[in-house]
Amino acid sequence: xxxxxxxxxxKSTILDPRRDFAPVTHDMEFRYDPxxxxxxRLAHFGAIRPVPLNLDDYDGENKGxxxxxxxxxxxxxxxxxxxxxxxGIIRRGEASVIANIAPYxxxxxxxxxxxxxxxxxxxxTQSRLSDxxxxxxxxxxRVKSYDRGMSYTFMGWNYMPxxxxxxxxxxxxxxxxxxxxxxxxxxxxxxxxYREEFGRSFWQDYLSEEKRLGQRFLGEHDGISWFxxxxxxxxxxDVAAIVPGVTVPESVSPDTVDxxxxxxxxxFNYYSxxxxxxxxxxxxxxxDKDADFPLQIRFSARTFLNTRFFxxxxxxxxxxxxxxMCVIRPEEIAREISPxxx
Ligand SMILES: [Zn+2]
Numbered sequence: 001x002x003x004x005x006x007x008x009x010x011k012s013t014i015l016d017p018r019r020d021f022a023p024v025t026h027d028m029e030f031r032y033d034p035x036x037x038x039x040x041r042l043a044h045f046g047a048i049r050p051v052p053l054n055l056d057d058y059d060g061e062n063k064g065x066x067x068x069x070x071x072x073x074x075x076x077x078x079x080x081x082x083x084x085x086x087x088g089i090i091r092r093g094e095a096s097v098i099a100n101i102a103p104y105x106x107x108x109x110x111x112x113x114x115x116x117x118x119x120x121x122x123x124x125t126q127s128r129l130s131d132x133x134x135x136x137x138x139x140x141x142r143v144k145s146y147d148r149g150m151s152y153t154f155m156g157w158n159y160m161p162x163x164x165x166x167x168x169x170x171x172x173x174x175x176x177x178x179x180x181x182x183x184x185x186x187x188x189x190x191x192x193x194y195r196e197e198f199g200r201s202f203w204q205d206y207l208s209e210e211k212r213l214g215q216r217f218l219g220e221h222d223g224i225s226w227f228x229x230x231x232x233x234x235x236x237x238d239v240a241a242i243v244p245g246v247t248v249p250e251s252v253s254p255d256t257v258d259x260x261x262x263x264x265x266x267x268f269n270y271y272s273x274x275x276x277x278x279x280x281x282x283x284x285x286x287x288d289k290d291a292d293f294p295l296q297i298r299f300s301a302r303t304f305l306n307t308r309f310f311x312x313x314x315x316x317x318x319x320x321x322x323x324x325m326c327v328i329r330p331e332e333i334a335r336e337i338s339p340x341x342x
Contacts (some may be wrong), residue, residue: 003209005230006032006309010043011055022269029329033231035194035202036186040231040324048235048313048327050303053160053277058168059118066074068112068169073098080109084146090138093131096175097139107150111136112169112288119170121277129261136174137257140249140285141332143176150176151287153249154184160278161315163302172281184284191293201292203242216334218341222259226266226341228334232326234300235313237333239267243295247286252295260297263341267299270340278302 005026008030017026028043063069067077078099079088084107090097094115100108113119113132140153156173158165179185194202207225210217218239225242232238241263246252271279280300286293307312317325 002194003034003202003205004032004033005209005213011148030062032229033229034206035190036183037190038183038186038231040233040326041229042232042326042329044325044327045329046327048303048305050236050274050276050301051162051273051305052308053162053304053307055118055120055277063168065115066117066167066169067101068110068167068171069117070115073112073115077101085139085142090135090142092135092138095132095135095146097135098145100173104173105175105179107139107147107174107175109139109174110135111139111155111172111174113171117169121272124170124265124268125193126258126265129264130258132172133257133260134254136172137249137252139174140176143189144249150178152180152184153285154180155281155283157279157281159281160302161310162278163280164312165210165278169217180284187284187296188287188291188293195292203244203292203294207242207244215331218334218338221263221266221341222255224256224259224263227331228337229298230330231324232279232300232330233298233324234302235324235326236301236303237326237328237330238277238300239333240299241297243297246295247291247293248289249285251289264299266340269335270337273340274336276301307333 002263010028011025012028012029013023013025015021031040031042066072073096078101080099096112097109098112100110111132113130116123136155143150144153153176159170191202210227216228216230218228222235227240229238229240243256246256279302282298303313305313
């Protein structure tokens with residue numbers, strides 16, 4: 001077992017005017033991701049809380065033009081070329097996968113979750129989530145069988161404006177790519193290095209260690225392990241899942257899709273109870289079926305700092321230092337969330 005949860009404690013003493021200028025020492029921490037070694041800064045504790053959004057502001061007369069609302073989706077949205085998707089648009093229940101009119105990659109699909117313009121977390125039912133995920137997976141499978149050079153597939157989700165989502169209408173992005181981003185590539189490399197060095201799977205060791213420690217592990221449901229990552233990416237923390245035995249999009253069974261949707265529903269119940277209205281999410285699939293790189297899902301809650309100026313919760317720490325900052329300790333987040341994963 002070679003899983004290391006490395007951290008460095010930092011202290012800062014100030015003379016606090018709220019305590020008659022008595023010295024007050026603040027504890028902070030740098031944490032290093034057990035897989036990639038990337039650091040996260042834990043500081044500024046309790047200073048940022050999720051700000052509620054009024055979803056009614058995004059609907060009705062304020063809605064404006066939406067390309068994903070009926071009948072626009074049918075009439076004017078982009079389709080895939082017939083050699084990739086013969087029917088032009090993939091449909092599954094209420095979900096549709098269309099081509100992004102301004103693609104980010106060689107294969108850039110948008111899963112429109114439903115016809116409904118404003119889809120609250122409560123509206124994101126298990127069946128809607130299952131259909132949306134299944135539709136996205138269907139697209140990724142078609143990309144892989146059409147273009148065998150596309151080794152990497154992943155999905156991403158910006159839900160509501162604090163996450164960087166420019167369109168309110170709920171949509172998940174799905175990609176076939178030769179470059180899935182730095183974090184994906186570093187994780188894959190580090191996972192391969194671990195196997196070479198220790199002759200074991202990082203993922204098995206990691207999950208066993210999280211379960212043994214019991215500080216961040218949330219639960220295992222239908223073969224999916226849910227936990228709070230040791231080194232968060234989001235300012236108010238992350239929740240992640242690993243699906244052992246599932247690698248490429250083709251290896252995700254309908255039962256796994258339902259299990260994923262059910263786990264995401266548990267997370268959304270926590271979000272709703274905690275006034276969290278926005279998140280980023282990622283789904284990393286392995287480059288090939290036999291890779292030691294199980295499906296990884298990660299959600300980072302997002303918020304505006306306030307609704308007067310709408311400052312985002314990312315700043316120079318994330319942009320210029322490329323170092324995530326989090327104002328809550330992951331073990332605290334795990335304590336709050338664990339009842340939802342019982
Ligand atoms: Zn819409």
